[in-house]
Amino acid sequence: MTSGFTVIRDSTPSAAIPKGTVVAMGNFDGVHLGHRAVIAAALAMGRAHGKPALAVTFEPHPRSFFSPNSPQFRLSDETSKLRLLAGTGLAGAVVMTFDKNRAGTTAQDFIHHDLIDRLGISGIAVGYDFHFGKGRVGSPSLLVGEAPRLGIEVDVQPHVDIDERPVSSSAIRMALAEGQIDDATAMLGGPWFVSGEVIHGEKRGRDLGYPTANIRLDKNCGLKHGIYAVRVGRGDQRFDGVASFGRRPTFDNGAPLLEVFLFDFKGDLYGTALDVAFIGFIREELKFDSIEALVRQMDDDSARARAALAAAPAAFPKLGTIG
Incomplete structure (x- = not known):
C-alpha cells in the first residue's frame, strides 16, 4: 500500500489490495464518537497484528438505496467522510458500492467473498448495532461465531x-435540526x-457592509435555519466568522443558502472550496421591516x-488528505 490514505473501490484489482489488514466496518455518517470507538479498536488490533x-x-x-424517495440528511457526504476517516490514523478506506447486487448479497456471502476472499482481512471491529447482508441478517454475533473457523479476530x-x-448519527441530525450545536x-x-465551493450570489451583503461567501448545501441538509458562529478553513488557513443558513425572508425567501461572513478578511473567494465548522447557534432566521434594522441585527x-x-475551544475538524 502506498503512503497516505488510500481508497479502495469495487473496481480496484484484487492484486492491488493488501492482504491481512484489519478493518473497521460501518456506514460512518459523521464519524462520531461511537464510530471513533470502532476505529480505535481496529487501530489497536492492527498494531497488535502488525498490519494496516x-x-x-x-x-x-x-438508507438512500432502500428509501430513494425519502429525504436523507447526511452528516457527511462521501468526500467529507473520507477526509474525516483519513484524519483518524487509518491507512485507507474500502468504499463498497451499495446497489441492488450488494443489497441482495447474503451475510455469509459477504463475509466469505468480500471480507475474506477479496480483502483477506485478519481482524474486524464493528459497533454493537451494525448489521449487514440481505435482510440485515449479518450481525456482530454472527461475526463472533464465524471468527474461529475463519481465523480472524473480532472486536464488538x-x-x-x-x-x-x-451517541448516534440520528441523534446528531436531530440536534442540528434543533440548532443544538453544543450537543452535536x-x-x-x-x-x-460542511464543505462547498463559493458561488456568486445577489451581492447584497457587499452593499450592507457584510460581503459573504455563499455556498449551496445539499438540498436535504436538515440544519436549523438561523445564524451561527463558525470557523472556516481554506486549505491550512483558518478564519473566524458568522454565517446565515436559510431562505433570506427579508429579501426573497428563496432556496436555502449558506452565507458566510469572514471576520478580518479581504479578498476574492469565488470558486474557492471552503470548510465551514459550526461552533455556536446565535439566533433563528428573522424577517426585518427595514434594511437598517437588518444591519443593526447583523x-x-x-x-x-x-x-x-x-469562549469556545480552538477546535476544527481533524481532516486528512485522500489519496
Missing part, C-alpha cells in the same frame, strides 16, 4: 453514551462541518459570534 487498519464503508448510504464495541444518552459537537467529538450577530468563538 482500514475502514470498510458503503456508498451511497444504504458497545454503544457510547454522553450524559446517559447513546459533543457527540461528534468536534464541530460539525452588527449584533457579529459581536455575539465573536464572543462565542472567543
Whole structure:
C-alpha cells in the first residue's frame, strides 16, 4: 500500500489490495464518537497484528438505496467522510458500492467473498448495532461465531453514551435540526462541518457592509435555519466568522443558502472550496421591516459570534488528505 490514505473501490484489482489488514466496518455518517470507538479498536488490533487498519464503508448510504424517495440528511457526504476517516490514523478506506447486487448479497456471502476472499482481512471491529447482508441478517454475533473457523479476530464495541444518552448519527441530525450545536459537537467529538465551493450570489451583503461567501448545501441538509458562529478553513488557513443558513425572508425567501461572513478578511473567494465548522447557534432566521434594522441585527450577530468563538475551544475538524 502506498503512503497516505488510500481508497479502495469495487473496481480496484484484487492484486492491488493488501492482504491481512484489519478493518473497521460501518456506514460512518459523521464519524462520531461511537464510530471513533470502532476505529480505535481496529487501530489497536492492527498494531497488535502488525498490519494496516482500514475502514470498510458503503456508498451511497444504504438508507438512500432502500428509501430513494425519502429525504436523507447526511452528516457527511462521501468526500467529507473520507477526509474525516483519513484524519483518524487509518491507512485507507474500502468504499463498497451499495446497489441492488450488494443489497441482495447474503451475510455469509459477504463475509466469505468480500471480507475474506477479496480483502483477506485478519481482524474486524464493528459497533454493537451494525448489521449487514440481505435482510440485515449479518450481525456482530454472527461475526463472533464465524471468527474461529475463519481465523480472524473480532472486536464488538458497545454503544457510547454522553450524559446517559447513546451517541448516534440520528441523534446528531436531530440536534442540528434543533440548532443544538453544543450537543452535536459533543457527540461528534468536534464541530460539525460542511464543505462547498463559493458561488456568486445577489451581492447584497457587499452593499450592507457584510460581503459573504455563499455556498449551496445539499438540498436535504436538515440544519436549523438561523445564524451561527463558525470557523472556516481554506486549505491550512483558518478564519473566524458568522454565517446565515436559510431562505433570506427579508429579501426573497428563496432556496436555502449558506452565507458566510469572514471576520478580518479581504479578498476574492469565488470558486474557492471552503470548510465551514459550526461552533455556536446565535439566533433563528428573522424577517426585518427595514434594511437598517437588518444591519443593526447583523452588527449584533457579529459581536455575539465573536464572543462565542472567543469562549469556545480552538477546535476544527481533524481532516486528512485522500489519496
